[in-house]
Amino acid sequence: MNAPSPIIPHRDIVRDSAAHRAWLTDAVRRIEADFNRSADTHLIRVDLPRHPGITLYLKDESSHPTGSLxxxxxxxxxxxxxxxxxxxxxxxxxxxxxxxxxxxxxxxxxxxxxxxxxxxxxxxxxxxxxxxxxxxxxxxxxxxxxxxxxxxxxxxxxxxxxxxxxxxxxERATDWRGNNNIAESIFSQMAREERPIPDWVVCGAGTGGTSATIGRFIRYQRHDTRLLVADPVNSVFHRHYADHAVEELPEGCGSCIEGIGRPRVEPSFVPGVIDRMIAVDDAESIGAMRALSARLGRRVGGSTGTNLWACAKLVEEMATAGERGSIVTLLCDGGERYGCTYYDDAWLAERGIDWHRAAERVASLWR
CATH class of the missing domain: 3.40.50.1100 (Rossmann fold)
Incomplete structure (x- = not known):
């Protein structure tokens, strides 16, 4: 019987060349330099005259170099x-x-x-x-x-x-503990407001990464803030949140709001860090988007309308309960990319989307 061959250890394994490491180092430097050249996005305060004890803030992500969150x-x-x-x-x-x-x-x-x-x-x-x-x-x-x-x-x-x-x-590529993630930025910018710890932060879910980052940061910093995720009606996320057995929607079921809502539960969606979800109809999203665009004097995108409709519901609930406080939501992107869709009345009419009543309801918040 032959004796087993001795195992020879590999004491020195070089996988990458010096040139590859140099390229990698420079690639990271370029991305970090781009970030260093960009100021943080603005936090826009929207006063609500009908509800003087409640203030709405918009984290304006449209000011990034590529125009979106x-x-x-x-x-x-x-x-x-x-x-x-x-x-x-x-x-x-x-x-x-x-x-x-x-x-x-x-x-x-x-x-x-x-x-x-x-x-x-x-x-x-x-x-x-x-x-x-x-x-x-x-x-x-x-x-x-x-x-x-x-x-x-x-x-x-x-x-x-x-x-x-x-x-x-x-959900894992972003450092949710800090390092200039969106949650850290929101709470830092809110620090000098009269109600610096918001009662609610409202966002949508496309991948689930933003809601995971915000929800984890809130818990890590031990804030009392609650996280609400606004989801299109024809999306699986709010259904999965209510019943974890629901993983996918039937074929042909989908929302016209780009960037949020999915037909299947994505791996980055973390329902455990979410305090509440609201399903928003496409007409409500478009109406809220149109109302906010008129208020700001510039166009915003459809997912911002979804967020704003959820904020309007929160404002009404807080006012009815006699509560005071602040709500922060995301202005996800500008509306320039939706001129042939959400801002085209013929396009909306063809799809049976009547947005006018929703726009009126949201606009009444700041009249």
Missing amino acids: KHRLARSLFLYALCNEWIGPDTCVIEASSGSTAVSEAYFARMLGLRFIAVVPATTAAPKLDAIRFEGGEIHTVDDPRTVYDVAQRLAAETGGHYIDQFTYA
Whole structure:
């Protein structure tokens, strides 16, 4: 019987070249330098004359270089992928997106000299597609939004690239304890207001990453603030929140509000950190969006309307109960990309969306 061969230990394994490490170091530096050049987004105070004891604040994420809340997510996702060594100097980066995340990721890919392909539903607003192309990204459309995940994975395999996968990594790529996440920014900016600890923070859920970050930060800092997530009626998140057995919606069930709401429960959605969810009809989202646009004198996007409708319900409930306090919500993006959809009355009428009553109800808050 032959004796077993001796195991020879590998004492010195060098996986990466000095050139690759130098590229990686410079890539992280470029992204951090871009962040350092950007001031924090504004916190807009909206007084409510009918309810003088209640104040509404809008965290204006439209002022990011790529125009939306997703700029924060894209930055975090790229840093996470770089520091995990999933992205190198020749990597093709792939993403499944309804538009805004892809715009922001295309921005960072171009910054690093990388090819970027966005897999988007065919119904994505044309101005969003133009914005992706403007940032140097390529477009791959799919007719069935449910296939974006599989198509993105297939393209990554075919190109030898990396599927960055916002729906899986959104909740873990951001450091929820601090490091300039959106929650830390909100509470820092609220510090000198008369009611610095908001009663509620309101946001939507697309990946679930933003609600996870805010909810965790609130608990970590031991604030009494509660988190409300506003979700389109035709989304699975609020159904899953009420009954964890619900994981997916039937085919053909979907919302026209881009950026939030999903047909399946995404891995980054963390229901345990959410205190309440409200389902919002598309007409209510559009009406609230239109009312706020008139109030601010500039257009905002549909998901901001979803958030605002939930805020209006909270204001009415607080006023009825005689409560005083503050509410913070997110102005997710500007409305320039929705001129051919949410701001097109013919487009809305064709889909049977009557937004006027909802707009009137929300506008009455500040009259």
